[in-house]
Amino acid sequence: MGASDIGNWLFRHRTWLPLPIAAALLLIPASARPSFLVWIGVMVVIAGEWLRLWAVRHIGAVSRTRSERLGPLVTTGPFGYTRNPLYIGNFALWVGFTISAGLVWLLPIVVLVLAFEYHAIVRWEERLLEGRIGDPYRAYVSSVPRWMPGSRATQAAASAQPGARFSWPETLFSERGTLIAIVAGYCLLWLKAWLLMT
Numbered sequence: 747m748g749a750s751d752i753g754n755w756l757f758r759h760r761t762w763l764p765l766p767i768a769a770a771l772l773l774i775p776a777s778a779r780p781s782f783l784v785w786i787g788v789m790v791v792i793a794g795e796w797l798r799l800w801a802v803r804h805i806g807a808v809s810r811t812r813s814e815r816l817g818p819l820v821t822t823g824p825f826g827y828t829r830n831p832l833y834i835g836n837f838a839l840w841v842g843f844t845i846s847a848g849l850v851w852l853l854p855i856v857v858l859v860l861a862f863e864y865h866a867i868v869r870w871e872e873r874l875l876e877g878r879i880g881d882p883y884r885a886y887v888s889s890v891p892r893w894m895p896g897s898r899a900t901q902a903a904a905s906a907q908p909g910a911r912f913s914w915p916e917t918l919f920s921e922r923g924t925l926i927a928i929v930a931g932y933c934l935l936w937l938k939a940w941l942l943m944t
Contacts (some may be wrong), residue, residue, distance in 0.1 A: 752866050752870075753866040753867050753868075753869055753870025753871070756863055756866050756867050756870075757867045757870060757871065760863070760867060763863055764840060764860075767840060767844075767856055767859065767860075768843075768931070770849070770852060771843055771844060771847040771849060771852075771935070772847075772934055772935070772938055774847075774849060774852070775938075775942055776847060776848030776849055780848075783845055783846065783848055783850070784846045784848075786845050786846075787842045787843060787844070787845035787846025787847070788842065788846060788932075789842070790838050790839075790841055790842030790845060791838070791839055791842030791843060791846070791928060792842075793838055793842075794834075794835045794836070794837070794838025794839040794841075794842060795835065795839065795924065795925070795928060796835075797824060797831050797832075797834060797835040797838065798831070798832055798835035798836070798839075798921060798924060799917060799918075799921055800823055800824050800831070801823060801824045801825065801831040801832045801835065802832070802912070802917050802920050802921050803823065803911070803912050803914070803917040804820050804822050804823035804824070804825060804911055804912070805820045805825070805832070805911075806911055806912050806916070806920065807916075807920045819875075819879055819882055819883055819886060820911075821886055821890070822911075825890070826890065827890065827895040828890065828891055828892070828893060828894065828895050829868075829886070829887070829890050829891065829892050829893075830864070830868055830892060830893060833864045833867070833868065834893065836860075836864075837860050837864065839924075839928070840856055840860060841853065841856065841857070843931055843935070844856050846932070846935060847935055847938075868892065872887070872892075
């Protein structure tokens with residue numbers, strides 16, 4: 747199995763791959779969980795979900811596909827600053843949940859696992875997009891960073907056409923699975939903390 751095959755497999759199974767992280771957050775007891783850690787984690791989760799909502803408003807339901815179906819090249823909204831705002835948002839969600847669970851010592855492992863997964867997926871997606879879209883995608887890659895926004899991204903964002911492709915109701919409907927998972931995740935963390943106190 748080559749690097750491209752690994753990225754393709756990870757892409758198709760990306761919804762289920764973080765389940766071991768979720769299990770660890772729910773099953774490993776925190777030795778001490780200061781309340782400020784919970785709120786720091788909540789703020790990181792809110793920031794990650796806000797980024798996801800902004801991105802979904804511009805890309806739409808195509809972000810939910812598990813196949814190689816591609817929509818049009820999206821360069822507006824957060825896609826004018828970074829090529830992968832949805833994955834950055836996911837990263838923030840898992841980091842925030844890890845902090846809220848009081849398992850700060852687990853953060854390096856979570857970061858390494860997610861970094862490997864998203865790097866492999868993104869490399870596979872980039873080859874696919876370059877092959878299907880060609881020069882417009884190569885121009886986009888040359889002006890917008892893969893991960894962290896930089897000075898190149900400012901010009902691309904400024905030249906992007908304003909306005910969203912999808913309404914907020916459509917965006918929220920498309921993102922409903924993630925929103926439900928966030929609420930369920932915090933309910934389960936609360937239940938875990940309650941059980942440990944009894």
